[in-house]
Amino acid sequence: MAPISFARGAPAPECLDPGLVSDCARAALERDGIAILxxxxxxxxxxxREVLxxxxGVEPGRVFLTTGGLQGFVFYAPLQLQLQPGRVLVEAPTYDRPLKILAREKAEVVALPMDEEGxxxxxxxxxxxxxxPVSFLYTIPTFQxxxxxTLGTDRRRRLAELAAAHDLAxxxxxxxxxxxYEGEAPPSILELEGGQxxxxxxxxxxxVAPGLRIGYFVVPQDLVAAYDDRAVSTYISPSLLPQATVHELISRGAFEPNLDRVRGxxxxxxxxxxxxLAAEMPEGTRWSTPEGGYFLxxxxxxxxxxxDLLTRATEAGVTFVKGSDFFPNGSGGHSAARLAFSYETPERIAEGVSLLASLLR
Ligand SMILES: Cc1ncc(COP(=O)(O)O)c(C=O)c1O
Structure with missing residues (x-):
C-alpha cells in the first residue's frame, strides 16, 4: 500500500473537477479562442486581470498573472533585492521553496519568531x-x-503601520x-496598508487546481513596468488558456460553489x-489548530x-516534512513537523496519526 502522506501540500484528488474545467476551457475557446491562442x-x-x-480594488494594470504563485516570487525577490539591497526578513518557520530561491540569490535572510498568532x-x-538596509519582509499571514x-487583525494593523513608518516593502x-473552513477572515495587509x-x-x-498553474501578484504602481519587463523577457506571456478557463469559471458563477465543495x-x-491528534498523541506534544488551509x-x-522520527515513520508507512526544512539553513524546528491534512482521506489520516503516535510513545 502507498505510504500515508502528510508531506504532500497538494489537494486530495476529489478536490479536482476535470469535467467542470474542461467545460469552461471549451466555452472560453469558443468565446475568445483567437486571443487565447x-x-x-x-x-x-x-x-x-480585471476580475482580480x-x-x-486596484487598477487592472497592477495585477500580474504568473505561472503559479512561486513564479511570481522568482520575479519579486531579485527585483526587490536589486531595487533595495538589504536583509530579507522571513517568518520562522516559513515556506521552504522561497528560502531556496533566496539562498540562490545569496540574500542575507533573517528569521523572525512567531507564536500562535503569527x-x-x-x-x-x-x-x-x-x-x-532591509530589502523586504516575506510573510504568509493566513493559514501559514x-x-x-494566522496573523490576527490587530497585528495586521500594526504591521501595516510599521511598513509605513519604516518604508518597508x-x-x-x-x-x-x-x-x-470556519471563523471570520481578517483584512489583508494590502488592504490595511493601501498597496504602496x-x-x-x-x-x-x-x-481550483494546481495543475492550471495560475498565480497572481498585485504590485505597487511603481513596480508595474519592472514586472512587465521580467515577464516579457521570461516567457513573453504566461499561458492564457488556463487563465481564460478560470475566468470563465468565475464569470459563470461556478467558482464559489466549487470552492464550497473543496472546503467541505x-x-x-x-x-x-x-x-x-487529540485522541492519540502522548502528553507533551502540541499542535496548531488552523481554521483553514492545508497544514498544521x-x-x-x-x-x-x-x-529520526521521520526515518522511523517512513519505514512504518507514513511521511511528513521535518520542521527544520522550514528554517534558513535548518536553524530551528528540530523537534517539530509539518503535517499536511489536505491530501489523504479522513480514514487514512486517522490511521497515519495513530501510527505516528505509536512511534512517539
Ligand atoms: C505559501 C505558499 N506560497 C506559494 C505557493 C505556490 O503555489 P503555486 O505556485 O502552486 O501557486 C505555495 C504552494 O504550496 C505556498 O504554500
Whole structure:
C-alpha cells in the first residue's frame, strides 16, 4: 500500500473537477479562442486581470498573472533585492521553496519568531530599529505554510503601520486565505496598508487546481513596468488558456460553489487530523489548530528528534516534512513537523496519526 502522506501540500484528488474545467476551457475557446491562442501581454489574460483587480480594488494594470504563485516570487525577490539591497526578513518557520530561491540569490535572510498568532511584531520592530538596509519582509499571514497559523487583525494593523513608518516593502503571500473552513477572515495587509509598499500574491492552486498553474501578484504602481519587463523577457506571456478557463469559471458563477465543495472535503480532513491528534498523541506534544488551509504544525516533546522520527515513520508507512526544512539553513524546528491534512482521506489520516503516535510513545 502507498505510504500515508502528510508531506504532500497538494489537494486530495476529489478536490479536482476535470469535467467542470474542461467545460469552461471549451466555452472560453469558443468565446475568445483567437486571443487565447495568440501571444498575450506579460501580465496575462486581460479579463481575469480585471476580475482580480476589482476584487482587490486596484487598477487592472497592477495585477500580474504568473505561472503559479512561486513564479511570481522568482520575479519579486531579485527585483526587490536589486531595487533595495538589504536583509530579507522571513517568518520562522516559513515556506521552504522561497528560502531556496533566496539562498540562490545569496540574500542575507533573517528569521523572525512567531507564536500562535503569527509573526511576533515586537521582534519585527526591533529588527527594523537595528538600522541597516532591509530589502523586504516575506510573510504568509493566513493559514501559514508550514504552521497553519494566522496573523490576527490587530497585528495586521500594526504591521501595516510599521511598513509605513519604516518604508518597508512587504510581500504578503496568501494562497490559502479563501480556503477557510470556519471563523471570520481578517483584512489583508494590502488592504490595511493601501498597496504602496505591500505586494499581495495569491493563486488558484488551492481553490481550483494546481495543475492550471495560475498565480497572481498585485504590485505597487511603481513596480508595474519592472514586472512587465521580467515577464516579457521570461516567457513573453504566461499561458492564457488556463487563465481564460478560470475566468470563465468565475464569470459563470461556478467558482464559489466549487470552492464550497473543496472546503467541505478539506474541513473533514482537518477535523479528522485534529480529532486523531487529540485522541492519540502522548502528553507533551502540541499542535496548531488552523481554521483553514492545508497544514498544521506539530511540536514534539523537547528532545524528540524529528529527523529520526521521520526515518522511523517512513519505514512504518507514513511521511511528513521535518520542521527544520522550514528554517534558513535548518536553524530551528528540530523537534517539530509539518503535517499536511489536505491530501489523504479522513480514514487514512486517522490511521497515519495513530501510527505516528505509536512511534512517539
Ligand atoms: C505559501 C505558499 N506560497 C506559494 C505557493 C505556490 O503555489 P503555486 O505556485 O502552486 O501557486 C505555495 C504552494 O504550496 C505556498 O504554500
Amino acid at each position: 495568440s501571444y498575450g501581454t506579460g501580465g496575462g489574460y486581460g479579463p481575469l 483587480a476589482e476584487r482587490h 509573526l511576533d511584531l515586537d521582534a519585527l520592530e526591533s529588527e527594523l530599529s537595528k538600522g541597516g 505554510n508550514p504552521s497553519g497559523r 512587504v510581500l504578503e503571500d496568501d494562497p490559502y486565505g479563501r480556503v477557510r 509598499r505591500v505586494t499581495f500574491t495569491s493563486s488558484f492552486s488551492k481553490t 472535503l478539506l474541513k473533514a480532513r482537518k477535523d479528522a487530523m485534529l480529532d486523531a 504544525w506539530l511540536d514534539l516533546e523537547d528532545g524528540v528528534d524529528a529527523a
